[in-house]
Amino acid sequence: MNINRTPFFSRLFRALLVITLSTSGTVSASEATASLIQRLEKLQSIEADFVQFVVDKAGASVQESRGVLKAKRPGLFYWHTEPPLEQVIVSDGQHIIVYDPDLEQATVQPVSEQVSNTPALLFSGDVKKLGESYLVHHKQWDNTVDQYVLMPKGADSLFESLRLRFDKDILVEMRLTDSLGQKSTIGFNDAKINTGLSDKQFEFVIPEGTDIIRELTQ
Template identity: 80%
Template sequence: MTTFKERLFSNAMRTLIAFNLIFISVTSHADEATESLIRQLEKLQSIEAHFVQYVVDKAGTSVQESRGILKAKRPGLFYWHTEPPLEQVIVSDGHNVIVYDPDLEQATVQPVTEQLSNTPALLFSGDVKKLGESYLVHHKNWDKTINQYVLMPRGADSLFESLRLRFDSDILVEMRLTDSLGQKSTIGFNDAKINSGMTDKQFEFIIPEGTDVIRELGQ
């Protein structure tokens, strides 16, 4: 049986992978919906926001609620800080992912290229030239400002059954993920700052002294 901490880590990693679709270089020859999504993503070079994440299982039972801060910058920079009581920090520089658990005084360092390259979403540092070959994209807009895109993976080995992105006036306001077990994650973003000129130094993370560091093969 997985612990709450393990579920928190798993959900955060799925979110990290989903953001790979957003903070990469996106160029593709595809259908109208895919091209519309590409144009939307090209406007989003960086984001800083507070988030609220709700996760329910297949039966609709709540299994997790968390809040925190997200920072992401194209290409490859990602910072996800879940607030106490189950505090956790996940940082990616496009090459490595650091998962730091202050309660356990433990940090795991994983090479991005080995841990995430086989996922349907390519790496932060990747170049998606064939987005339409990996995903079916459906586009719906309710008015001039609100656009929704649903990405359905073409391959059977995806971590997701679907990924929904909703934009309001070019600002990402919500992301919904459904995994292969029917678990659904809804992440709402507020106080978002888009393309605010964040520097790479804002994504630097120093593992605190005395932390037990676990390094995966390839480090």
């Protein structure tokens, strides 16, 4: 099996949801964009456990991982993947740290415009201009389940499509298809919304002895 150490959000930062029900309703792209912006602006912070599955273009399993996500507007983000492929990604709004304990290595880079336009923006950034970067489609089932599909407008996007699924205003799933056809599905469990996360929960001290690589924004 080909194991990719780099989880979903790390790939995006460094370069940088499906259900079937009997009845559904669709709205226009502009209405879908406005609906998603309104929903995301209400989400000032989120804390959840996650399970991530990655398959290749042929549908073969590439990776399965678990961990914790925390995010808070503006600009705070924490993503911790559990062993055996442990990795920590932290953003304080100014810099992003990607720490690999097994490699004893950490990458530090400024938050550039490219990074701020990744899916992490949905959780911790300013979403008012979401429609400038994405074409949004929206479907709703039984007045409780909402699905949004984001299609990047830019030719240099890091992914082909991003799908978000909400159940009663709680984010339960995210699915991403990248330019190589690899698909990442992230299920969120026990999500806690707007609980007043402390900024200190996004502070990270790189362990002594770690090889630190500092990248500059081009």
